Amino acid sequence: MxxxxxxxxxxxxxxxxxxxxxxxxxxxxxxxxxxxxxxxxxxxxxxxxxxxxxxxxxxxxxxxxxxxxxxxxxxxxxxxxxxxxxxxxxxxxxxxxxxxxxxxxxxxxxxxxxxxxxxxxxxxxxxxxxxxxxxxxxxxxxxxxxxxxxxxxxxxxxxxxxxxxxxxxxxxxxxxxxxxxxxxxxxxxxxxxxxxxxxxxxxxxxxxxxxxxxxxxxxxxxxxxxxxxxxxxxxxxxxxxxxxxxxxxxxxxxxxxxxxxxxxxxxxxxxxxxxxxxxxxxxxxxxxxxxxxxxxxxxxxxxxxxxxxxxxxxxxxxxxxxxxxxxxxxxxxxxxxxxxxxxxxxxxxxxxxxxxxxxxxxxxxxxxxxxxRTLPWYARAWGHLQDATVGYGFRPLRACGWLLSLLAVGSVVYGLRHPPPLKPAESPDFNPVFYTLDLLLPVISFGQENAFAPEGWYQTLSYFLILMGWILATTVVAGVTRTVSRQ
Known part of the structure; x- marks a missing residue:
């Protein structure tokens, strides 16, 4: 332009x-x-x-x-x-x-x-x-x-x-x-x-x-x-x-x-x-x-x-x-x-x-x-058990609480009624606390469990304590293993 x-x-x-x-x-x-x-x-x-x-x-x-x-x-x-x-x-x-x-x-x-x-x-x-x-x-x-x-x-x-x-x-x-x-x-x-x-x-x-x-x-x-x-x-x-x-x-x-x-x-x-x-x-x-x-x-x-x-x-x-x-x-x-x-x-x-x-x-x-929540029902059941007992290993004191509660129950029950000895001449003096510990702790023996034989529902209680002992031990080991691996 x-x-x-x-x-x-x-x-x-x-x-x-x-x-x-x-x-x-x-x-x-x-x-x-x-x-x-x-x-x-x-x-x-x-x-x-x-x-x-x-x-x-x-x-x-x-x-x-x-x-x-x-x-x-x-x-x-x-x-x-x-x-x-x-x-x-x-x-x-x-x-x-x-x-x-x-x-x-x-x-x-x-x-x-x-x-x-x-x-x-x-x-x-x-x-x-x-x-x-x-x-x-x-x-x-x-x-x-x-x-x-x-x-x-x-x-x-x-x-x-x-x-x-x-x-x-x-x-x-x-x-x-x-x-x-x-x-x-x-x-x-x-x-x-x-x-x-x-x-x-x-x-x-x-x-x-x-x-x-x-x-x-x-x-x-x-x-x-x-x-x-x-x-x-x-x-x-x-x-x-x-x-x-x-x-x-x-x-x-x-x-x-x-x-x-x-x-x-x-x-x-x-x-x-x-x-x-x-x-x-x-x-x-x-x-x-x-x-x-x-x-x-x-x-x-x-x-x-x-x-x-x-x-x-x-x-x-x-x-x-x-x-x-x-x-x-x-x-x-x-x-x-x-x-x-x-x-x-x-x-x-x-x-x-x-x-x-x-x-x-x-x-x-x-x-x-x-x-x-992503697991099948049987695995969820095991998970709920680990959660309730030891919090998947992140709440280890919870297992101690369960153990002490079961120990108290067993000690009182067996303290009120001693189970009869298997061999009276050879049996040690009965101790309800150590007898209950013998039932609860699967790898430790105080010589009480094998010396006495409870009867009736007392025997059912002993089976329950043995089962709970194994469950607690298994969940504690699983939880502790998981915790250690995270570290």
Whole structure:
């Protein structure tokens, strides 16, 4: 486009371009660009004029040419596909009538802050510097898939409202950012896709509001960040999907409200994460999937655990906050994959590392009881017996209680009525306590059992004591063996 036959507004922009001087058409500094479609010719600039300036505009020796424009209505499409632009582009507080097209362009700094656009097409764009979309409002899709930004991408306070879009409303899949993705307060209506993206610094979604209904609100599969993800106080309607993500620092979802009823609220499967934070005030409505992930420190408040979780092959070093085992065990009971021994072993190891051996034993006991429900009836019967007598070896004092109770019963009964001796001339003096011990302890003999022969129901009692002695001995040995093997 030839830079002639310009309107007064366009001529003013052309004169300022050579020196990078700012041109501000706003009537007031706080003016809202939403109503820019009604702005008159005194502040209207054709997109073709801007394109011509960026590609072949006048330059002045000793000055840095730049497009620095505020408060303008930009008509027509800004077509910069495959173009190389060596000048900063600052189009702030502007109203675009049509979608800018920057596909595969190479640009310097780009600033569209607080502007209003019907969308943005910028696949595979390269920005040598920063890309600022601060408080920018989009009425359509923002396509930045495969973009490369050597600095940071700023989306704080941006709004993307395109619920009827065919595809994600914000596309940053496979993007490469040399610094941060800074998006606190981002508002979207539709899916945000950052799958496969690489962020050298930090991803910040603090106070963001992502609404995808019952779909995927944030697709971050395969995301790689150099630092961490801050999503404190995030509100998400739809799935958060971090499957396969690499977050060496913290994935901070503290105070976040995640809602996907009937679906998956958070999927962080097959991830490598330094720290995952999920605690109140916040909520998780929907399933929590952490299968096959490796997490150094998992901060998960018991009240944040939803009714459905998937923890298969989840590995964590520390589990916070430190609460009694009774508050953690329901999480394992809710696992949608059923009984998973590894989940109980992980929880046991976490308690042992914190020095809480009592809690660790309680988790192991709960594991045996859960396992018992998967066995046939005869094995369940044996399990109930081990549980009642010695708590599967984790309650050894319980066996002593049974032994002392049976010893007391036998001692009283046989003390009141001595069984007759088999050989009166050779029999030792009768002692009801040691006689009962002889019946109860299968491998120890005090010489009483073989010297006396009870009759009637006293004989039945002796058979019962012998049987209980063998049962106690067997369950104690089985329990102790299991305990030793766990150590």
């Amino acid at each position: 030839e830079l002639n036959d310009l309107t007064p507004a366009e001529a003013r922009v052309r004169r300022a371009f050579a020196t990078g001087e700012a041109v501000d058409f706003r009537a007031a500094r706080g003016e809202d660009a939403t109503g820019g479609g009604t702005w008159g010719p005194e502040r209207t600039v054709r997109a073709g004029v801007l394109r011509a300036l960026l590609l072949a505009g006048p330059q002045q020796d000793g000055e840095t040419a730049a497009l620095n424009l505020s408060g303008a209505r930009i008509t027509g499409p800004l077509e910069l596909q495959y173009a190389t632009v060596d000048h900063p582009v600052r189009l702030r507080h502007c109203h675009f009538d049509e979608v800018p097209r920057l596909y595969a362009a190479r640009l310097r700094e780009v600033n569209l802050s607080e502007s209003v656009l019907p969308g943005l097409v910028a696949h595979a764009v390269r920005v040598d510097g920063v890309l600022r979309l601060t408080r920018t409002r989009f009425g359509g899709m923002v396509r930045l898939g495969g973009a490369e930004v050597t600095g940071s991408l700023y989306l704080e306070g941006a709004e993307i409202d395109a619920p009827d879009a065919e595809g994600p409303v914000l596309q940053l899949n496979q993007a490469v950012l040399g610094a941060d993705l800074w998006a606190p307060g981002l508002r979207t209506r539709g899916q945000v896709r950052i799958s496969g993206a690489s962020v050298a610094g930090r991803l910040t979604l603090r106070d963001a509001d992502l609404d995808a209904g019952d779909g995927t609100a944030l697709d971050a599969q395969g995301l790689s960040v150099g630092s961490g993800v801050t999503a404190t106080c995030l509100r998400a309607r739809g799935r958060l999907d971090f499957q396969g993500a690499r977050v060496p620092g913290t994935l901070d979802l503290a105070h976040a409200h995640l809602s996907c009823p009937g679906g998956t609220a958070l999927r962080a499967s097959s991830c490598v994460i330094g720290e995952l934070w999920l605690f109140r005030p916040g909520s998780v409505e929907g399933a929590l999937r952490l299968r096959r992930s490796q997490i150094d420190m998992l901060t998960l408040a018991p009240e944040m655990v939803p009714d459905e979780v998937y923890l298969g092959d989840l590995t964590y070093t520390a589990l916070l906050p430190h609460v009694p085992a009774q508050q953690r065990l329901p999480m394992l009971e809710r696992d949608g994959d059923g009984y998973l021994p590894y989940a109980y072993e992980q929880l046991t190891a976490a308690y042992r590392r914190s020095g809480d051996d009592d809690a660790a034993r309680l988790v192991q006991l709960a594991k045996q009881r859960r396992h018992r």
